[in-house]
Amino acid sequence: MIFKKFNIENKKARDLIPQAITILALLSVIIYFATNAQINMGNRGISFGFGFLNQEASFDITFSMIEYDGSHSYGRAFLVGLLNTILVSAIGIFFATIMGVVVGISRLSDNYLIAKVAEWYVEIFRNIPLILQIFFWYFAALRALPLPENGISFYDISFLTIKGWYVPKFIWTNFNIFLLSVIAAFIAIYFINSYATKQREQFGKQIPTTIISLATLILIPLITFLFLGVSLSFEYPVLKQLSPTVFTYAGGVSIIPELIALALALSMYTATFIAENVRAGILGVGKGQKEAAASIGLNKNQILKLVVMPQALRIIIPPTTNQYLNLTKNSSLAAAIAYPDIVLVFAGTALMQTGRAIEIISITMLTYLTLSISISIFMNWYNKKMAIKEK
Amino acid sequence: MNLIAKPSKDNIKTYVPIGLLLVSLSFLDVFVNAFFNFNLMGFLPSQLSYFLPLILGYIGFYLIRIEFSGVRSLDILNKNINSNNFNALLTLFTIFIIIKSIPPMLDWFILEANFVGNSKDDCTGDGACWVFIKVWFNRFMYGLYPDAEQWRINTAFLILFAVVGVSFFVSEKLKKYFILFLVFVFPFLGIKLISGGSFGLEYVESAAWGGLSLTFIISAFAILFCFPIGVILALGRRSSLPAIKYISIGFIELWRGVPLITVLFMSAVMFPMFLPDGTFIDKLIRVLIAITLFEAAYMAEVVRGGLQALPKGQYEAAKSLGMGYWRMNALIILPQALKLVIPGIANTLLALVKDTPLIFVVGLMELAGMIGLAKTNPKWLGMAMEGYVFAGLVFWIICYAMSRYSQNLEKKLSTER
Numbered sequence: 001m002i003f004k005k006f007n008i009e010n011k012k013a014r015d016l017i018p019q020a021i022t023i024l025a026l027l028s029v030i031i032y033f034a035t036n037a038q039i040n041m042g043n044r045g046i047s048f049g050f051g052f053l054n055q056e057a058s059f060d061i062t063f064s065m066i067e068y069d070g071s072h073s074y075g076r077a078f079l080v081g082l083l084n085t086i087l088v089s090a091i092g093i094f095f096a097t098i099m100g101v102v103v104g105i106s107r108l109s110d111n112y113l114i115a116k117v118a119e120w121y122v123e124i125f126r127n128i129p130l131i132l133q134i135f136f137w138y139f140a141a142l143r144a145l146p147l148p149e150n151g152i153s154f155y156d157i158s159f160l161t162i163k164g165w166y167v168p169k170f171i172w173t174n175f176n177i178f179l180l181s182v183i184a185a186f187i188a189i190y191f192i193n194s195y196a197t198k199q200r201e202q203f204g205k206q207i208p209t210t211i212i213s214l215a216t217l218i219l220i221p222l223i224t225f226l227f228l229g230v231s232l233s234f235e236y237p238v239l240k241q242l243s244p245t246v247f248t249y250a251g252g253v254s255i256i257p258e259l260i261a262l263a264l265a266l267s268m269y270t271a272t273f274i275a276e277n278v279r280a281g282i283l284g285v286g287k288g289q290k291e292a293a294a295s296i297g298l299n300k301n302q303i304l305k306l307v308v309m310p311q312a313l314r315i316i317i318p319p320t321t322n323q324y325l326n327l328t329k330n331s332s333l334a335a336a337i338a339y340p341d342i343v344l345v346f347a348g349t350a351l352m353q354t355g356r357a358i359e360i361i362s363i364t365m366l367t368y369l370t371l372s373i374s375i376s377i378f379m380n381w382y383n384k385k386m387a388i389k390e391k
Numbered sequence: 392m393n394l395i396a397k398p399s400k401d402n403i404k405t406y407v408p409i410g411l412l413l414v415s416l417s418f419l420d421v422f423v424n425a426f427f428n429f430n431l432m433g434f435l436p437s438q439l440s441y442f443l444p445l446i447l448g449y450i451g452f453y454l455i456r457i458e459f460s461g462v463r464s465l466d467i468l469n470k471n472i473n474s475n476n477f478n479a480l481l482t483l484f485t486i487f488i489i490i491k492s493i494p495p496m497l498d499w500f501i502l503e504a505n506f507v508g509n510s511k512d513d514c515t516g517d518g519a520c521w522v523f524i525k526v527w528f529n530r531f532m533y534g535l536y537p538d539a540e541q542w543r544i545n546t547a548f549l550i551l552f553a554v555v556g557v558s559f560f561v562s563e564k565l566k567k568y569f570i571l572f573l574v575f576v577f578p579f580l581g582i583k584l585i586s587g588g589s590f591g592l593e594y595v596e597s598a599a600w601g602g603l604s605l606t607f608i609i610s611a612f613a614i615l616f617c618f619p620i621g622v623i624l625a626l627g628r629r630s631s632l633p634a635i636k637y638i639s640i641g642f643i644e645l646w647r648g649v650p651l652i653t654v655l656f657m658s659a660v661m662f663p664m665f666l667p668d669g670t671f672i673d674k675l676i677r678v679l680i681a682i683t684l685f686e687a688a689y690m691a692e693v694v695r696g697g698l699q700a701l702p703k704g705q706y707e708a709a710k711s712l713g714m715g716y717w718r719m720n721a722l723i724i725l726p727q728a729l730k731l732v733i734p735g736i737a738n739t740l741l742a743l744v745k746d747t748p749l750i751f752v753v754g755l756m757e758l759a760g761m762i763g764l765a766k767t768n769p770k771w772l773g774m775a776m777e778g779y780v781f782a783g784l785v786f787w788i789i790c791y792a793m794s795r796y797s798q799n800l801e802k803k804l805s806t807e808r
Contacts, residue, residue, distance in 0.1 A: 127790035
């Protein structure tokens, strides 16, 4: 009885005890781990710190978007890995979105065959582990490509071989001006669109924004080519003989097979999930909405563009952002086929060389965490913006 | 004039036979071309004979597209694959691609493939070398586990299947004990049987375990442990006590924010640093802990979805009956919440199974890892395609069966409501 009374009267105390126990347990685990780590590092003669990031890395990386060689620092190697991760994720997201949308809409097609093919695409590629798909493309499919001397040629400007895909290199003069003009075009399009919306809402006037936007996007950069000294030339890959039997391509840009396999597998795998999101989103728009739109005289395209899509997007975007995040995290499987992403370069090679497990794993995990959290913050912001504003 | 009139019910008698003839002609052309490598329309100029099936099929589909024809099968056909010009083109392309891709697939998988023999030299055809799978099959299933001891793995799985099978037929009361046995007794019994070291069984170290059986062992244990941890984390995240709430949130978001591969790296290289010098925890156990914690975080978010979906009235009703926190959750809240999120739970478990091949980063080799080992064997170079197609098929069957089962379960439970 006394115990019960004590409980009721001291609700605060009752709440405090489990919390205190949890915090104490957590703290003691952390302290235990930290002391052990300190002793272990002391035994190996290393001390905790991030100074090693400035030391010379002295290992090479097969594929880098910025200037890098063995004489650069570990910090620079980290940056190379990070950029490679971002590159493959961006390519993967781009193609996964396109394929996902196409497959998702195909699944709802009134053409039975197309719907079935799309359904089987989803069922097959979703149920095979991603790592197996990467292995398949890298070790089986891309290894079947021909050697450089008889590579598959696309009009003699681009070659697909077992050593990678050689594409022409863009050589720009005054690239900055061109870039500025593209940005200017986008700003102009934004203003044109907001003006058109205003005109439509206030006076009911329809302005063909799509055509005008497209024209702006082409015309403004074109002007820089004609008058502001921007020019573009291509450097084509050319077959070169290194020794009697060894050939390679000189010039151009080489897209390494690791990148192709990884991007292919990532986008095909993630596309299945995006397709399901798209399908769910379109199905999620009530039938009444479509009927109401049809009854006020909108045609099929207008219904899709003005009524179904804006509502479907609200359902599609949150889970799809999640898929983008998953794709970015899955790109760490690059380590399995030696694509130099952040895990392979930093948590692999750099860790082996320095032995600084705690620092390096922490930095790698923090990088991914930062990426995840910033994307989820963006997603929350976007959700709020898109949410139905009820009066 | 009648010949170019729009297809309608009036000219159905002439248009439909002609249309069907043209469509079948176009498919026949592609079929003969694909299977017998013979061009029926070879006498025509090359450009024309290339596009002829498409043109014939297109005209044929146009002719048979008769609305409200009164012929039931024709209407169904038109509605499903031939509702407008665009759909007709899509249908043609799809069928052409399917016809075109059958012969090479058939050749590779069966006709040109080799099934008999026991070395790479026996593979003479252009197709797949299934001899590779046959010779290595034992390794793909059991890893480097000694041949003489493999009956132990078989026995463990046989007991599992037998108990599960029997539990379907016994009464509800007995079923409870079967489930308790499966969850609390069997896993440890099974692992003892497989690892050995006592009862006269030879000790087999975990480094020798591998193949598909390792996939099953890891999946089973991770599922077993990640579920309760996930539920506790989900309850923690919705707790009214701030310390518990924020620790749960931090824990969940930490694991969800990083890729599994870095967690496995952590378990392999960073975790030993946190233990007293000289302590050694088996690699397999470290991997199991890593996968369990990782998937538990995902499980927690799924369960939280179910908890949030329950109406407040359920909590209030339970409390008004005088139930405490644990009794309320165990008897009222969780049974309903978990039922709501069965698809989510199934997806998480599916992701767990699909994640098991990643253990290659710490040097453990389940099915995909064993294939990687086999294809680098000097005697069996160039067998990557066969190996990964086989592994893909095995994983696909497992995952597809799981997803189908969860869909059925969902349907079954939803009708009861």
